[in-house]
Amino acid sequence: MQEIYLDNAATTPMSPQVIDVMTREMKSDFGNASSTYELGRQARRAVDRARSQIAAAINAEDSEIVFTSGGSESNNTAIFGVAHSRQKIGKQIITTKIEHPSVLNPMRQLEREGYDVTYLDVDETGHISLTDLKNALTPETILVSIMAVNNEVGSINPLAEIGAIVADSNAYFHVDAVQGLGNIDLDVKEMQIDLLSTSAHKINGPKFLGFLYENKQITLPPLVLGGEQETKRRAGTENVPAIAGFGEAVSEIAAVDKAGLQAKYAHWQEMILQELNQAGVAYEINGGCGEHVSHHVLNLRINGVSTTILQANLDLAGFAVSGGSACTAGSLEPSHVLVACFGKDSPRVNESIRISFGRYNTDEEVAAFAQELSKIARKVQK
Known part of the structure; x- marks a missing residue:
C-alpha cells in the first residue's frame, strides 16, 4: 500500500537537492568550522554561504542570522533573552492564545517568575484584533510575540501592520515564522520585525536545525552557554552538512x-x-x-x-x-x-x-x- x-x-x-548538498558535505568536509586550518576554513565557508542564502531570503544582514537547533530553541532564545535583558524597562509581554507550545510554555514560565503576560483572543478564523493589541500595549511592554502563520488553522497575521504598531512602543516584535517561511513572503525590514524564528524541516530541509534572526541593534544573552560559536550568541559546534542543506532549502523555497x-x-x-x-x-x-x-x-x-x-x-x-x-x-x-x-x-x-x-x-x-x-x-x- x-x-x-x-x-x-x-x-x-527533504528536497533531493538538499540531500545531495548534505551528502557532499558529509563526504568531503568534516572539519570544525571554528578551526583555523584549511579543513576548518572550508567548513566555515559552507556555513557562511548558507548564512548569506538565508539572510537574503528575508532581507536581513548575514550577521543577523544565528543558527540554532530549531524553531523551539529560537523561540526560547528570543523570549527568555528579551525578558531577562529588559526587565528593568518593564515586565509585561503580549502574545496570543494560539501560539506554538514553544512560545506558550516559556510565557508560562515567565509568569512564574513574576512577568505579566497578556494572551490576546482570536476570532473563529484564528485572527487577533489589532485594536486589542493596541489597547494591551503599555510603556512597560517589552515584547510582543505573534506567529506569522498558525500551524493548525493556517491563519496569517498582518505582520507589517503589527510591526508598525509595535514600532511605536517600547517593545520588541518577535515572530514565530516556522509555518510562514516558504508559504508567505517575509521581509524583516519592511515588516519591522526585531526577532524571527524558523525551522529547516518545515521547508524540505533537515530536522533539528533552525535559525533566529536578531536585528543588529539587539543584543540578547545566549540561551546555550559554552564556546564562542555564532559570534558568542549560540555555543556548540556547527552542524556544517545540515547548515549547508538548510541554505539550499531556503534558496529553493525563496525562488518559488x-x-x-x-x-x-x-x-x-x-x-x-x-x-x-x-x-x-x-x-x-x-x-x-x-x-x-x-x-x-x-x-x-x-x-x-x-x-x-x-x-x-x-x-x-x-x-x-x-x-x-x-x-x-x-x-x-x-x-x-x-x-x-x-x-x-x-x-x-x-x-x-x-x-x-x-x-x-x-x-x-x-x-x-x-x-x-x-x-x-x-x-x-x-
Whole structure:
C-alpha cells in the first residue's frame, strides 16, 4: 500500500537537492568550522554561504542570522533573552492564545517568575484584533510575540501592520515564522520585525536545525552557554552538512512564487471540499479558507466523527494526516487552538483533522485522499 503524506505542517520530506548538498558535505568536509586550518576554513565557508542564502531570503544582514537547533530553541532564545535583558524597562509581554507550545510554555514560565503576560483572543478564523493589541500595549511592554502563520488553522497575521504598531512602543516584535517561511513572503525590514524564528524541516530541509534572526541593534544573552560559536550568541559546534542543506532549502523555497504556490494549495482545498459536498458529507471548516489564510493547511470538522476514529481509518487506508499540532498530538487535551477559536465545549475540538499540503504533493494524491475521506465520513456518519 502506498502511503500518501498530507501532514506537511508537521514536517516535510527533504528536497533531493538538499540531500545531495548534505551528502557532499558529509563526504568531503568534516572539519570544525571554528578551526583555523584549511579543513576548518572550508567548513566555515559552507556555513557562511548558507548564512548569506538565508539572510537574503528575508532581507536581513548575514550577521543577523544565528543558527540554532530549531524553531523551539529560537523561540526560547528570543523570549527568555528579551525578558531577562529588559526587565528593568518593564515586565509585561503580549502574545496570543494560539501560539506554538514553544512560545506558550516559556510565557508560562515567565509568569512564574513574576512577568505579566497578556494572551490576546482570536476570532473563529484564528485572527487577533489589532485594536486589542493596541489597547494591551503599555510603556512597560517589552515584547510582543505573534506567529506569522498558525500551524493548525493556517491563519496569517498582518505582520507589517503589527510591526508598525509595535514600532511605536517600547517593545520588541518577535515572530514565530516556522509555518510562514516558504508559504508567505517575509521581509524583516519592511515588516519591522526585531526577532524571527524558523525551522529547516518545515521547508524540505533537515530536522533539528533552525535559525533566529536578531536585528543588529539587539543584543540578547545566549540561551546555550559554552564556546564562542555564532559570534558568542549560540555555543556548540556547527552542524556544517545540515547548515549547508538548510541554505539550499531556503534558496529553493525563496525562488518559488508564493502566490502560485498558494493558488495550487487553494485548488487542492477546493478539490476536497467539492468531493465532500458531492458525497453529502456534513462538515465544517475550522479557520476558513478564504483571505488571510495560508492554504497549505485545511482544518476540517467531519460532523459526528471523532478525530481518533477518522485519523485511524485514514491511516489504515494509507493517508497520513494530523489531529492537530504534531507537538501536542500525544496529549489527551484538545487542541488549544480550536479551543481558543470556538470554545472548549465546541464539538469541533474533538471532531477535527488537519490536512496540510507540501510542494511535492500532486493532484492525483489529493484526489485519492478526497475520495477516501468522503467514503469514510459517509460510512461513519450513517
